[in-house]
Amino acid sequence: MKYVNLLPGEIALDNTPSYKISSDQQCIPQHYLSYQHDLASVEKLIIDIEYSQQFPLFVSEDKGGIYLQVGVIGQDNYQTKDEQPKTKIVYGRKWRVEPQLPTSEIIQTALLAIKTAREHEIRELFKLSIQSKTTTPFNNHHDLPLLSQNKDYLIEQHQQHSWSELQQCLDNIGYDNASFFINDIQQRPSASYIVELEILPSKDTKLPELFAEKYITLILKTKNKNELLFELMSQLIHLSNRHVEEHFNYAGVARFSRKLEVERIAELSINTRQLHKENAPEEFTHKWKIANYETDLTRVPEIKSLALANKIKNCLAHFQPLEGVLPKLNLTDN
Structure with a gap:
């Protein structure tokens, strides 16, 4: 044996x-x-991971320890094709890898890093034409403090729109040079709506999932533009995640592929x-x-800020008695 x-x-x-x-x-x-784990052992794992040449996976080390990082190769999402004759590479955030992290969790950290990097990209590919200009309302670069200071202005008004108005809203959307058309609508007994959208890619569309799927299905709680846009973005993220799950593999096995039998x-x-x-x-x-x-x-995290320590203490108080290793909280103002 x-x-x-x-x-x-x-x-x-x-x-x-x-x-x-x-x-x-x-x-x-x-x-x-x-x-x-050390740098060499993590490198060995990453060498056995395959996904897409557009998203190379790096392993490096700095004073904070070992980390994974995803590169993104392509064109700037905020410039036209004519403005950038060459492709470029940019880098996502650093994903820390503790030496004590199980091997399987390192591999799954790589999966999550690629999902997150790809989601970052597709959020920037979702473009809305408004006031004769084009914007990316779901990107990750919006000024959150500014949004919080204007929350009353931003709150949705729950307007009802006709289906033609919702299609007009879709006509103002470009997603990786693809568009969407309302192909079918069904109202459910719960008063929500099942909306089937046809995906219409163009010759400049690059995301492979937009060719693999001809239709996507949205469930709208109400006939409302805001509901439509959020649900559409959610489904596009879902398509992206499913693409990663089916094509990300370690040593030839796509762990989260639906080709694997759950039982x-x-x-x-x-x-x-x-x-x-x-x-x-x-x-x-x-x-x-x-x-x-x-x-x-x-x-175990060590919290040195008195304000944050008090916040964490108040949070944990709701779950007493609490087992496990509790965080180290500095509850004195040094």
Whole structure:
């Protein structure tokens, strides 16, 4: 009987329980391991991740530790095609990777980083023509303090609009050089509406999901432009996330693809989650719980600001008695 090799950065305790994969192979499930990842071990994981050449995934290290970062290759979303004959690369936020982070969580952090970077892009591709100008109302760069100072002006008025008015609203939208047409409308007994939109890509449309899906379905609680725009943006984000889930793979497996059978994933989980209760020595279980607790200690935040500490204290007071490792709160004004 041979064991599937552990990956770099993974450490097995003595007498760690294992799972029989086949007649001649066994593995140690990830939740029974401890971790000490470094730059090299994280790089090895990222090399085995594939998604899109437009979104390269980087691993680097600075004074704060190891981090993942997504590059975005393309054209500036705020300039015309003629204004930028060359493509460029920009970089998303840094996603910190703790040395104690399980291997699977590092891979899922990469998935989330790509989803977030792609969502950032598609929010900028959603363009609304208003007052003879074009704007991106759902982008991530709006001045939030300014919006909060003008909340009374911004509050939606709950107007009702006709279907022709809603189509006119759609006619003022461009999304990656694609447009939308109301193809069908059905009113539900709950008084909400199911609206089927036809996606009309152009020769300049680049997002692959806009060619894979001919229609998208919106559920509107009311016939209202604001409701329409928000629901449309939500569905476009959903399409983007689904594209990542189907095409992001680690070592050839797309973990969140719907081609994987959920019940078989559940079966594998059932067979591996409780091995320590079946055939592991008590000594292992004790050491394993201590190792998990020590890992939890590395994640406990320390709040030094008195104002924030008091806010957190008041929040936690609603959940007493509270188990787990509590945050370190400075409740004195130094």
